[in-house]
Amino acid sequence: MSEKTRYFKIGLFTLVSLALLCVGLIMFGAGTALQPPPILVETYFSGSVQGLDVGALVKMSGVKVGKVKDILFVRDLYGGGKTLAELGTEYGQVCVRLELDRKYFPRLAGENLVKIQKTIDYMVAKQTLRAKLQSIGITGLVYVEMGFYDPKETPPPQKLLWQPEGLYLPSAPGVATRLGESLDKLMNKMDTDIYPMLANLTKASNDFPELTAKLNEMLPHLTVIAKNIEDITSTGKKYPSQMIFGDAPAKSRYDR
Numbered sequence: 001m002s003e004k005t006r007y008f009k010i011g012l013f014t015l016v017s018l019a020l021l022c023v024g025l026i027m028f029g030a031g032t033a034l035q036p037p038p039i040l041v042e043t044y045f046s047g048s049v050q051g052l053d054v055g056a057l058v059k060m061s062g063v064k065v066g067k068v069k070d071i072l073f074v075r076d077l078y079g080g081g082k083t084l085a086e087l088g089t090e091y092g093q094v095c096v097r098l099e100l101d102r103k104y105f106p107r108l109a110g111e112n113l114v115k116i117q118k119t120i121d122y123m124v125a126k127q128t129l130r131a132k133l134q135s136i137g138i139t140g141l142v143y144v145e146m147g148f149y150d151p152k153e154t155p156p157p158q159k160l161l162w163q164p165e166g167l168y169l170p171s172a173p174g175v176a177t178r179l180g181e182s183l184d185k186l187m188n189k190m191d192t193d194i195y196p197m198l199a200n201l202t203k204a205s206n207d208f209p210e211l212t213a214k215l216n217e218m219l220p221h222l223t224v225i226a227k228n229i230e231d232i233t234s235t236g237k238k239y240p241s242q243m244i245f246g247d248a249p250a251k252s253r254y255d256r
Contacts, residue, residue, distance in 0.1 A: 038066065038099040039108065039116065041167040043131040043144075044074060044158070045094045051142035052133060058098050059134075060146040066100040068144060078162035090161055097166070098131075098144060117167050124170055128154050132174030145174065 049071065058066035075084070075091040102108065108116050123129040127148045134145040149172065157170035 036102045039102055039105060039167065040069070040097060041100060041120075041169050042095055042097045042164055043169045043171045045096060045133065045171050046092075047173070049094050049096065049133065049142070051135065051140050052096070052144070053141075056141070057143040058100065058146065059143060060104070063104070065104040065146070066098055068096060069099045070097040071095070072097070074162070077165070088161065090158070096131075096144065098169075113167060120167060120169055123148075124157060129169070130154060130172035131169050132172050134174050 052068065052071065054068055054071060056068040057064050058068065072095045073091075074093045074095050075087055077095055079087055079091055108119060111119075120129070128151045129146065129148055132145050132147070132149075133142050135142055146169070154172050160168070
């Protein structure tokens with residue numbers, strides 16, 4: 001094989017490989033572009049979202065139906081250029097934007113945003129649909145769980161002071177939020193009670209030598225009292241009538 005033929009085959013192989021790679025990338029991109037866009041929903045949490053990151057799972061009844069797209073502050077989205085002093089506490093909430101896969105919500109396919117929002121509002125009002133933060137074991141990671149909950153244990157949706165840019169789904173306190181709040185209350189109570197407790201322990205330790213000295217002084221008296229009780233009990237067993245009538249019976253010649 002000549003040198004020119006060998007180089008020609010290597011060049012041809014390289015060109016064919018590059019062409020196949022380009023075709024594959026184009027087909028992959030076209031397939032992604034042909035997929036329907038996700039449903040964008042935002043919800044708001046008044047507490048901490050510690051452990052939740054962009055890309056975290058969104059589940060419904062344990063099934064992955066989407067992912068977290070953005071985590072932002074409400075004041076930055078809907079503050080309207082107002083200062084922090086002008087904004088209410090509602091604007092201190094955290095906005096979590098979700099991307100939901102349309103294949104899990106076929107009834108919403110092809111609908112416009114107004115109809116989709118009406119469907120969500122119906123499920124929120126009639127079936128108590130909410131978004132909650134749930135923890136993944138003891139890892140500290142958190143995901144968003146969409147589900148239908150007990151109306152008696154689920155607070156009503158908050159009244160928004162702003163107009164959401166997209167679809168809106170109310171949230172409710174989840175296990176992670178309640179656990180964090182319980183731990184905060186416990187730590188605050190410990191901070192409040194620990195100092196009086198330490199003061200009492202210090203006072204008790206300071207009073208302990210004095211208490212020990214008093215007990216040592218009382219010990220001989222307690223010994224005498226115990227001996228008297230022992231004598232009275234012995235007499236009561238031997239002469240029960242004396243305990244009842246107050247006079248001892250006449251001694252017999254055998255009582256020596």
